[in-house]
Amino acid sequence: MSHRNARLTVHGRQLLVDRVGSGRPVAHVAAEMGISRATAHKWIRRWRCEGESGLVDRSSRPHRTPHRTPATVEDRVCRLRRERKLGPARIGPVLGLPASTVHRVLTRHGLNRLAWMDKSTGTVIRRYERDRPGELIHVDVKKLGRIPDGGGHKVRGRDAGRPVRGMGFDYIHSAVDDHTRLAYSEIHPDEKVATCAGFLRRAAAFFHANGITRIERVLTDNAWAYRKGLAWKDALNQLGATGKLTRAYRPQTNGKVERFNRTLLDEWAYLRPYTSNEERSAALTDFLHTYNYHRCHTTLGGQPPITRVNNPAGQYT
Template sequence: MNIHKNARLTPQGRALLVQRVLEEGLRPTEAAQAAGVSPRTVYKWLARFRDEGEVGLRDRSSRPHASPRATAEPVRAQIIERRRQRQTYRQIAQALNLGHSTVARLLQREGLNRLGALAPGRPDNRYEHAAPGDLLHLDIKKLGRFVRPGHRITGERQRKSRGAGWEYVHVAIDDHSRVAFSTIYPDETGQSACRALLAAVRYYAHLGIHFKQVLTDNGACYQSRRFARLCQRLGLTHRRTRPYSPRTNGKAERFIQTALREWAYARAYASSDQREQHLSAWLHQYNWHRPHASLDYQPPISRLGFSVNNLMRLHT
């Protein structure tokens, strides 16, 4: 129960007040003085206790029993119906001869004050390619460099790693298996994007995966001629997401969230260099051991169908 911070009496305090008067024999004025309230308050709680028992000592709603000037239910239904037809506040108020504030207050109470609430939800954008190598998702996450633990750990915003700059985690994830790979570079230029793509292709080739397509957002590095030439040389069809639609590249976006929670911000690193050193170990944990909800809680590597001998060779 939400008790006001300045309240003199809680339900327990009211019960004690009644007990002092009815059982201990204190006069109402004496009980009021002991509780720091007025005698009128004591008489009020005594009357409620006699009429309703302990239930009468609980807080009651401040809503009136009757509201003669409240909006009638048929009018309320018309307001909601017109709003679902995407009419504005002014149109509804003029059509029903109501005040603008009345319409706004009722629609806000119903959760229909924003037109976005009227639009149907977008359908799920879940898709999965049939085999490893059909599609490679690429994305980049910008992280701050630091030479001492930052405010996320210490809580102090005065001490900063001045001049440390930024570093960029280039993320790659196979659409079918969810096997992920990441490298860190000092920028997000076309050259770094190309180096990251080459490193990812070599890593996945070690697992026997050879890609046909690559999916990226519309970042400048992915639109560079250097990146286009590399995709052509590797035989990769380059696809781009629709502008302002990160859900199209959702597997990479979701992997970045997991990486931030379980690697980048999971512990207190002494510096960003130490954080980078832990990336490969975390990626191994993610690919080989961490259960994945969309894979029936099996690790991503289980999708590649390795034999026991291959599994032992690649796992060591």
């Protein structure tokens, strides 16, 4: 497993080593693979010193943290937070700790916000989640540059894979059920009113086929199509749903579909170098099937979204 922002996976580093080992200049191989010469030399040096094990990411965790707050003190901080609902500025003087240290301890244990805790027991609970499937659907659009035939810079290198003028963009329309996290996406050439309305109808049909028979509310951002589009409002009326807009400049309000968009990029759009736009588009169906029926979801206790559709009252920790 490589770090989230790493340019190369372990397999990519092995390819780098193989190409340099065949006698090719490091600078040429680095340019092909979209990395700097310094990065290429780093992995070559590690491979020569440690072999294949040197190509694996090293942990960023320090070997020792001598100044970390002792576990017994952290327990007292957490107890005061749960039992008396005190903040860092009040816990600090009681225990003789700076408020900033108390805040870090609370954040480490997920107690930094009282809104995340049950008031009577002090147990950490989810901040916000609808009680039943279909009560709220999050909808959003993600814009992606189209891939030219033969691949972009991830396949052909940064110089050879420069953006082609006029390639345009794909618009990924997504809908996520708030309670179950069941997701549906489509690729379209635009985000016009008619496109958004048609997507909503097909998304509703998808949810209905998977056991979510009624959509009560639909949450979107403040794009014109959602605010003023007559076709969008007609689609809501046909579903018997109410449209709801996020606060302006507050994408966090639509956080569940925003987080899904990030997963969409990591596990589909940027998962591997595609050689054409059609190849990437074709891979979306498999990703959605895996996400909904097989992929472990941390918020659902390691279960895929479909399990919560089948067990809407189930409790996940």
